[in-house]
Amino acid sequence: MRNVLHFKRLDEASGDTVELTFEGEPVTARAGETVAAALLAAGHISGRQTPVSGSPRGPYCMMGACFDCLVEIDGEANRQGCMTQVRDGMVVRRMTGARDVDRGSAA
Amino acid sequence: MADSAYAVIGGGLVGMAIAWGLANRGKQVTVFDEGDRGFRASRGNFGLVWVQSKGLNMPDYSRWSRLSAQLWPKLSEELGNVSGTDLELSQPGGIHLFLDEDEAEKAVADMEKLRAALGGDYPFEYLGHNAVKRIIPEIGPEVVGALHSPMDGHVNPLYLLRALHTGVRDAGAKVLHGPRVERITHTKDGFRIHREDGVWSADNVVLCAGLGNARLAPMIGLDAPVVPNRGQVIITERVRPFLNVPTAHVRQVGEGAVQIGDSKEAAGFDDSTSKNVIAKIAHRATRYFPLLENVRVVRTWGALRVMSPDGHPIYDKSQTCPGASLVTCHSGVTLAAAHAKVLAGWICGEDAPDYMEVFGAQRFALQKAG
Amino acid sequence: MSERFDVAIIGAGPAGLAAAGVLGQAGCSVTLLDEQAEPGGQIYRGIGSASGPRKSVLGADYAAGASLLPSLAHDSVTHIAGATVWEVTPERDIYYSQAGKASGLKAEHVLVATGATERPMPFPGWTLPGVMTAGAGQILLKTAGMLPPSPCVLAGSGPLLFLIAAQYLAAGFKIDAIVETTPRGNLAKALPHLPGALLNNKYLRKGLAMLASLRKAGIPHYKASTSLVAEGDGQVEALKFTSGGKPHRLACASLLIHNGVVPNVQISRSLNLDHAWDSLQHCWHPVTDASGATSLAGFRVAGDGGGIAGAEAAAHGGRLAALAILEDLGKITGGERQARSSDDSAALKWHGRARPFLDALYAPAREFLEPADSTIVCRCEEVTAGKIREFVDLGCLGPNQAKSFGRAGMGPCQGRYCGLTVSSVIAAKLGKEMDEVGYYRIRPPLKPITLRELASMDLDDDADERPAA
Numbered sequence: 040m041r042n043v044l045h046f047k048r049l050d051e052a053s054g055d056t057v058e059l060t061f062e063g064e065p066v067t068a069r070a071g072e073t074v075a076a077a078l079l080a081a082g083h084i085s086g087r088q089t090p091v092s093g094s095p096r097g098p099y100c101m102m103g104a105c106f107d108c109l110v111e112i113d114g115e116a117n118r119q120g121c122m123t124q125v126r127d128g129m130v131v132r133r134m135t136g137a138r139d140v141d142r143g144s145a146a
Numbered sequence: 147m148a149d150s151a152y153a154v155i156g157g158g159l160v161g162m163a164i165a166w167g168l169a170n171r172g173k174q175v176t177v178f179d180e181g182d183r184g185f186r187a188s189r190g191n192f193g194l195v196w197v198q199s200k201g202l203n204m205p206d207y208s209r210w211s212r213l214s215a216q217l218w219p220k221l222s223e224e225l226g227n228v229s230g231t232d233l234e235l236s237q238p239g240g241i242h243l244f245l246d247e248d249e250a251e252k253a254v255a256d257m258e259k260l261r262a263a264l265g266g267d268y269p270f271e272y273l274g275h276n277a278v279k280r281i282i283p284e285i286g287p288e289v290v291g292a293l294h295s296p297m298d299g300h301v302n303p304l305y306l307l308r309a310l311h312t313g314v315r316d317a318g319a320k321v322l323h324g325p326r327v328e329r330i331t332h333t334k335d336g337f338r339i340h341r342e343d344g345v346w347s348a349d350n351v352v353l354c355a356g357l358g359n360a361r362l363a364p365m366i367g368l369d370a371p372v373v374p375n376r377g378q379v380i381i382t383e384r385v386r387p388f389l390n391v392p393t394a395h396v397r398q399v400g401e402g403a404v405q406i407g408d409s410k411e412a413a414g415f416d417d418s419t420s421k422n423v424i425a426k427i428a429h430r431a432t433r434y435f436p437l438l439e440n441v442r443v444v445r446t447w448g449a450l451r452v453m454s455p456d457g458h459p460i461y462d463k464s465q466t467c468p469g470a471s472l473v474t475c476h477s478g479v480t481l482a483a484a485h486a487k488v489l490a491g492w493i494c495g496e497d498a499p500d501y502m503e504v505f506g507a508q509r510f511a512l513q514k515a516g
Numbered sequence: 517m518s519e520r521f522d523v524a525i526i527g528a529g530p531a532g533l534a535a536a537g538v539l540g541q542a543g544c545s546v547t548l549l550d551e552q553a554e555p556g557g558q559i560y561r562g563i564g565s566a567s568g569p570r571k572s573v574l575g576a577d578y579a580a581g582a583s584l585l586p587s588l589a590h591d592s593v594t595h596i597a598g599a600t601v602w603e604v605t606p607e608r609d610i611y612y613s614q615a616g617k618a619s620g621l622k623a624e625h626v627l628v629a630t631g632a633t634e635r636p637m638p639f640p641g642w643t644l645p646g647v648m649t650a651g652a653g654q655i656l657l658k659t660a661g662m663l664p665p666s667p668c669v670l671a672g673s674g675p676l677l678f679l680i681a682a683q684y685l686a687a688g689f690k691i692d693a694i695v696e697t698t699p700r701g702n703l704a705k706a707l708p709h710l711p712g713a714l715l716n717n718k719y720l721r722k723g724l725a726m727l728a729s730l731r732k733a734g735i736p737h738y739k740a741s742t743s744l745v746a747e748g749d750g751q752v753e754a755l756k757f758t759s760g761g762k763p764h765r766l767a768c769a770s771l772l773i774h775n776g777v778v779p780n781v782q783i784s785r786s787l788n789l790d791h792a793w794d795s796l797q798h799c800w801h802p803v804t805d806a807s808g809a810t811s812l813a814g815f816r817v818a819g820d821g822g823g824i825a826g827a828e829a830a831a832h833g834g835r836l837a838a839l840a841i842l843e844d845l846g847k848i849t850g851g852e853r854q855a856r857s858s859d860d861s862a863a864l865k866w867h868g869r870a871r872p873f874l875d876a877l878y879a880p881a882r883e884f885l886e887p888a889d890s891t892i893v894c895r896c897e898e899v900t901a902g903k904i905r906e907f908v909d910l911g912c913l914g915p916n917q918a919k920s921f922g923r924a925g926m927g928p929c930q931g932r933y934c935g936l937t938v939s940s941v942i943a944a945k946l947g948k949e950m951d952e953v954g955y956y957r958i959r960p961p962l963k964p965i966t967l968r969e970l971a972s973m974d975l976d977d978d979a980d981e982r983p984a985a
């Protein structure tokens with residue numbers, strides 16, 4: 040589900056860019072920003088469906104408190120997108136319901 | 147006329163199972179319970195309906211646990227109907243994993259002794275690593291083997307407590323939450339229950355106050371030498387189903403979270419957690435199931451078991467204050483069905499298994515003397 | 517086994533940074549832990565890296581935060597960024613995780629400076645994607661220079677709501693409406709506090725200037741709005757509400773909501789410190805003295821985590837706590853502490869003057885304290901207000917029994933966004949005070965960590981000591 044309504048960048052020109060993917064689609068982000076911010080700027084307002092009812096959720100607090108920004112990052116399930124800074128080549132995926140037990144860390 | 151025929155003191159799993167059993171027998175029941183922060187083992191336990199290894203030194207306790215496990219499907223169905231809640235009862239057999247050969251050998255020897263004492267009627271088997279792996283492919287290489295018993299299972303203990311609260315009300319009993327019962331007095335026309343906010347009368351009293359029993363029992367001619375024994379538990383985020391049999395220390399609950407237990411510690415009335423113990427429990431779980439390493443822990447907690455000197459239940463009737471009885475035990479989840487279906491009847495004079503008297507508190511005096 | 521410090525400060529906002537400055541200057545060994553990648557806390561998010569234009573959009577108050585950063589330059593101050601503290605024990609052992617690795621340290625003194633979170637604002641539809649807190653909108657502006665998609669509606673109450681609207685305006689972005697939920701009766705209740713507030717009218721002047729700029733820009737402002745409902749299929753599409761006796765429906769692609777801020781009490785609650793209910797600010801705060809000392813020796817709280825007073829007050833509070841710690845450590849005498857505290861004490865008092873008026877004026881609306889039955893109150897476990905009321909009917913006298921009956925507060929946020937609501941729904945239904953009803957028992961970890969991280973804390977190799985079956 041791709042949203043056409045993007046968050047817009049104020050200082051569009053400045054900053055180094057970083058390339059990542061979300062559900063296989065390329066996303067261009069700014070170095071230093073968080074995964075949640077990058078996804079919002081790319082129009083991905085929801086990054087997960089809850090394990091309770093399957094309803095869609097997206098970042099709510101952006102300060103690490105609500106856990107509604109959870110996504111899978113580089114194979115690691117349920118990472119807080121708003122607390123994780125983007126890195127070049129990052130592979131980000133949607134969380135659909137409960138995680139698999141063996142979606143492990145890439146480390 | 148007294149305010150109620152039966153006053154049940156304590157609204158944990160024990161008190162509510164007894165109250166439900168009494169109310170379903172047409173008795174007029176009032177339950178007295180504390181408020182939000184009382185010590186409540188019923189809120190912090192591991193949810194096993196477990197028979198294996200129970201009663202190694204008291205075969206009648208093993209019989210009693212097994213009887214309860216057999217009565218559980220009926221309890222679950224009835225409570226499910228009144229409360230509209232699925233208690234998530236599942237009794238596919240239970241597994242006790244071992245990481246250490248010696249420990250496994252000793253456990254098997256104990257179980258064989260118990261089987262002999264029970265005349266051979268005690269189903270279990272020891273499985274080596276490969277046999278365990280066929281049942282639970284996710285075990286780690288360090289698992290040496292496991293005890294498997296078809297008698298075991300698990301349930302959602304929180305939904306059990308909630309369903310009992312619904313069921314008890316539905317059966318017409320009253321539940322009075324509030325300040326703790328301070329005193330119980332016995333007069334020629336029955337009992338008086340004293341709380342900060344009032345006094346109630348009752349023809350009979352059943353003490354089911356968990357750790358509170360120790361203080362209340364002597365007031366009505368009973369003895370409840372129970373002490374707190376702390377258990378620490380870990381719960382993780384929800385994961386997709388991966389473990390469909392309960393093990394003694396790791397189980398997957400209905401919502402998908404993985405519950406990991408537990409410790410046994412004498413820590414007085416301190417129900418907090420301690421880092422060393424929690425870390426050890428976590429470490430052990432990753433040795434059982436290495437793939438749990440990346441799963442996130444959402445919460446840890448400590449809860450206090452209600453422990454008698456030999457770990458077995460105490461069921462007793464007062465000699466000096468007729469109409470007063472005591473029900474307390476360590477495995478109140480497992481025994482909930484026996485409590486509701488059999489013990490509540492014993493309290494009001496129905497027939498019960500002939501071994502009931504072994505659970506009396508006088509055994510502690512005898513043990514001391516011997 | 518673990519590293520030892522004179523002082524551990526949790527939180528690198530104005531309170532924590534100011535304290536680190538005082539302690540570092542005195543040569544104390546200080547570790548400053550914060551889960552954010554950069555120092556600054558909530559108000560000064562991204563202060564070290566924000567561009568010139570971004571700073572000018574955010575205003576002078578924001579830019580002033582840069583003056584706190586030199587605190588980190590002292591040799592004896594270690595700033596551990598990206599460190600999420602997940603357990604603090606009464607023995608002052610602190611456990612944290614950084615990049616997926618758990619570590620522990622021990623400190624003689626602990627200063628909890630973990631700030632505030634936004635008060636829960638439950639109403640139908642508040643869980644839809646595209647509905648965010650106003651603070652989240654502001655964080656996106658501060659750290660990523662981002663503006664929300666239009667049409668954008670701001671809804672709720674409190675100074676921060678207007679601040680973010682004004683900051684957007686300065687960025688050349690005009691939001692489409694402000695739907696203010698401040699109840700009509702609040703002004704009358706606030707007026708008795710006005711004379712006090714006039715003794716420090718800085719906040720009032722700023723507020724009035726902000727409101728004037730929003731009015732001048734022609735942003736529609738709906739007052740005393742009630743019955744909020746966010747609608748949308750998979751994401752927010754509109755906000756419905758009633759204002760001026762009429763129903764309204766505003767289409768929106770983003771909905772930023774705000775209902776004031778409340779102390780983040782996760783650490784102080786997990787330590788079972790004494791807390792008091794503040795009926796004016798509608799929140800709990802740990803009970804402290806003027807130097808932030810709590811009911812447990814060795815623990816102090818400073819900044820908004822001890823009670824909402826704002827960023828400048830937080831810095832003063834941080835310094836006062838640091839001076840008291842210096843005295844406890846024997847680095848300064850009581851007399852020296854008093855002399856050095858007087859400016860900060862006076863300033864703190866001055867900042868406090870405007871508070872009662874603002875708190876009364878922006879007291880949250882009932883609709884969000886006691887939401888309708890069908891409204892989700894626990895976002896994580898999707899438990900509704902109606903369920904909580906059912907549990908009260910089943911005998912629950914407080915949030916802990918309600919939690920065990922229905923899972924509210926059992927999710928990964930650990931009750932951060934439902935705790936206040938669940939307690940207030942129960943209190944209202946029972947006709948009791950919040951103090952009688954109480955709050956969730958907070959247990960470690962304060963934030964989820966992997967089982968591997970927890971297991972890595974099993975430092976003792978003695979296999980015989982494994983827990984019993």
Ligand SMILES: Cc1cc2nc3c(=O)[nH]c(=O)nc-3n(C[C@H](O)[C@H](O)[C@H](O)COP(=O)(O)OP(=O)(O)OC[C@H]3O[C@@H](n4cnc5c(N)ncnc54)[C@H](O)[C@@H]3O)c2cc1C
Nearest residue numbers: 156158160184187188192194327356358377476478479480
């Ligand atoms: C960590 C842990 C794991 C466990 N795992 C299992 C398991 O897997 N399977 C199993 O079968 N069992 C297990 N148990 C044991 C089980 O939880 C208990 O046996 C059971 O909950 C005991 O119930 P209770 O009602 O006797 O006690 P409690 O739950 O402690 O309840 C006592 C009640 O009495 C009330 N009370 C006390 N004093 C007074 C007073 N003066 N006036 C009024 N009310 C009073 C209290 O408020 C409370 O509500 C476990 C226990 C722990 C701690």
Ligand SMILES: Cc1cc2nc3c(=O)[nH]c(=O)nc-3n(C[C@H](O)[C@H](O)[C@H](O)COP(=O)(O)OP(=O)(O)OC[C@H]3O[C@@H](n4cnc5c(N)ncnc54)[C@H](O)[C@@H]3O)c2cc1C
Nearest residue numbers: 527529530531550551557558559601630631651819820827
């Ligand atoms: C989202 C938001 C936006 C705000 N914007 C403004 C504003 O623009 N203007 C204004 O005047 N006020 C604002 N406030 C109010 C703000 O609380 C105070 O102004 C000020 O930031 C308080 O300073 P502090 O030092 O007490 O806490 P904070 O600045 O909040 O700093 C607390 C720090 O503690 C860290 N922390 C918390 N828990 C942990 C943990 N477990 N482990 C590690 N680190 C942790 C956080 O990451 C944070 O950096 C805002 C509040 C919020 C919640």
Ligand code: FES
Nearest residue numbers: 101105106108121
């Ligand atoms: S958006 Fe709330 S935790 Fe990330």
